Amino acid sequence: MSLTSDNTLFSLIDPWFVEKIGQHLSEPQRLILQACWQAQKQTYDEIASAHNYSGRYLQNRVAPELWRLLSEATGEKVTKMNCSAVLTQVLQAYAQTQNRSMSPALLANLGQTVNELPDGSVPLDSPLYIDCLPQSARYYQTILHPGALLRVKGPRQMGKTSLLTRIIAYAQQADYQTVVLNFQQADHEILADLNRLLRWLAATATQQLKLPLALDDFWSADIGSKMSCTVYLEGYLIDSLTTPLVLAIDEASELFEYPEVSREFFAMLRTWHEYTKSDAAWHNLRLVISQSTEAYIPLNINQSPFNVGLEAALQPFTLEHLNTLMQRHQLDLSTEQLEQLLRLVGGHPYLVRLAFYHLAQGQLTFANLIETATTDTGIFRDHLHYRLWMLQQNPDLEATFKTVISVSKAVQVPQVHAFKLHSMGLVNLVKNQVEVSCTLYQDYFGQRL
Structure with a gap:
């Protein structure tokens, strides 16, 4: 247009x-x-x-x-x-x-x-993106400050990558160099080996910055992989740039499945963040970490990047957000219908967009959507089937979630299970307890677990 x-x-x-x-x-x-x-x-x-x-x-x-x-x-x-x-x-x-x-x-x-199918992150120029962070401008502006560390946190499909994409675009408008590393794109063998992970990080960053690869000039077994990666970042990547560098780690929670590698890697990120405060050579580095849940691995409080910087915690859509998105889909639902949808999906951004997409296509009525929502033929079936499969791969986690949906109030469960279920979007964290996040999950999994 x-x-x-x-x-x-x-x-x-x-x-x-x-x-x-x-x-x-x-x-x-x-x-x-x-x-x-x-x-x-x-x-x-x-x-x-x-x-x-x-x-x-x-x-x-x-x-x-x-x-x-x-x-x-x-x-x-x-x-x-x-x-x-x-x-x-x-x-x-x-x-x-x-x-x-x-x-x-x-x-x-x-x-x-x-007609824009809700698949993956919301395009930068899409009017269907809803900014639901209070005072969101400060999260964008933070990245322009020397030594910035921004943590984007929220369950899967809540909009972390969409927000990260916009933060990166904002940095690029300020003529910053940017690197985005998505841990979901790294092979299992790479995530399980610290040296391979750090070489992957360095090589991918070099490629995105369009610089010649020079790993072997800086990598040395004598100083170890963490120091080699640190020297490479400072002495080659940062030194080659004339403007600040934003280094973003998307889906950092993927690494939590590898506790030993996680401890070493995140301790290194914390060290880099500390360098930005005291070493002039590091002032041009900004860090962004996107995570699906709290770190459920034991990290020394002084070696963790998850308790420093600014946190942008994504929240479910409110009724006001649903009303805005409804209008952008050119739909006409009553307040009662919006409230019913909000209760059904708990304000989950992806599920809300999926519902509005199908309604806007004229493929079903609102009554049909509600009636078939928890069936294996409804519009949420792929989303539900995948989460059912994930639970079935972990019987202990499945048993814990079965306990959660069997009661009508918040319940205490093992912390690791609480964080994993929250990362899947299945539960809300309520202090030291959890509760099922929406009636869609309550009804669907209540019939199948």
Whole structure:
């Protein structure tokens, strides 16, 4: 979608901005918005060059203020990457209040969004991304601070990778170098061996930074794999860059299954974080760790990266979030129906999106969705079947969860089991106890365990 090809939509921006902010868009602000929504994306320097502005002025003065104002006006984090998606939804609602019709081209684009199957992380430009973190701006801004360590935590399919993707994009807009390492992509043999894991980390980071591989120039058995990796990061990767480096570890919880490797690896990350505070050579490193659950391996409190930095704990969707997402799917459900869906899936972001996707496709009615939700033919069947299979691979964990769903209140279970069940999204942690996270799991697994 391009603003310049849709005069109806473009004409709404300034009056909406005046109504929300109390001032008109400046010419530089308008040029940035216009460029952001063109099919061919432009950098700030390219925008500036085409209109006789300074690239540094647009990027460092105009754009930050524009994104701040738009974030305040929309109630969502607005960036160069997602502004067209967010504003499309806002302006559609605004057009309805102004009795103005949207163009067929725009409606077709919104229809394509409704057809977006909830599979994997939510695309950066998707209006279906819901920012449910309170004061989310501080999590983005933290990554720009020297020595930052940000921990993104939440059960599987709660939106960790989607948030991580946006944090990385935010860092890239600030001209930072970024590396993302997903431990789900590492082979079992690599995760089980510290030396192989650290060489994989170093090699993957080098590849993403588009630098020549130089592991053998820094790796030495005499100093060990942790020190070799540390020297490689400082003496080669960081030293080769002129801007800060954001190193993100996605799905770090995968390593918890390898206790010995976990202790060594996470102790090394903690050491790197400490270096950023005291060693000028490390000031340009920022760390982001994404985890599905609490660390259930014994870690020395002074050697753990999980008790330092800033934590972004993802929460289930609220009724307000469901209402927003419903509107973006162009659905019309009553408050009672939204409350019923909220109770069914416990506000689980993926399950909510899956429900709205199928409803928007006209494949079933809301009554059909509720009636078949806990069956082996309902829309949640793949999600449920996979979790049933995971439980069956671990009889002790299965027995623990059977205990949880057999009672109507929170119950205490072995800590490791509590954390593993929480990482699967099956339970909520309530102090030192757990309770089943939603009626979908209560009813489905209650019939099968």
